[in-house]
Amino acid sequence: MGSVLRDYMARMDxxxxxxxxxxxxxxxxxxxxxxxxxxxxxxxxxxxxxxxGRNAVEREHVILxxxxxxxxxxxxxxxxxxxxxxxxxxxxxxxxxDGRMARYQSYFTTAYDLIDPPR
Numbered sequence: 001m002g003s004v005l006r007d008y009m010a011r012m013d014x015x016x017x018x019x020x021x022x023x024x025x026x027x028x029x030x031x032x033x034x035x036x037x038x039x040x041x042x043x044x045x046x047x048x049x050x051x052x053g054r055n056a057v058e059r060e061h062v063i064l065x066x067x068x069x070x071x072x073x074x075x076x077x078x079x080x081x082x083x084x085x086x087x088x089x090x091x092x093x094x095x096x097x098d099g100r101m102a103r104y105q106s107y108f109t110t111a112y113d114l115i116d117p118p119r
């Protein structure tokens with residue numbers, strides 16, 4: 001099985017982030033902890049609304065560490081906007097047998113880096 005989180009982040013960073021919806025199940029549950037706010041949902045439609053509300057910037061998720069243990073996939077990395085690192089993330093997903101995300105949790109912070117990104 002490939003990495004659904006790598007594929008998901010590449011789609012979210014593209015000009016068509018809505019294609020990330022192809023990687024989630026209909027009753028997808030998610031929780032995103034972002035500086036100053038959180039986003040939580042319990043369906044693919046909730047996630048579509050989250051994607052539609054994101055600000056359009058030149059963003060890239062750079063994965064520094066990746067792990068798969070059974071149906072749990074995790075990644076750690078940093079986000080770069082217009083080529084400049086802005087913060088780090090730790091994300092995890094429960095992956096179905098057909099390679100889609102059933103649950104997703106992500107923590108993004110601008111205050112602390114577990115592994116230093118290039119500066």
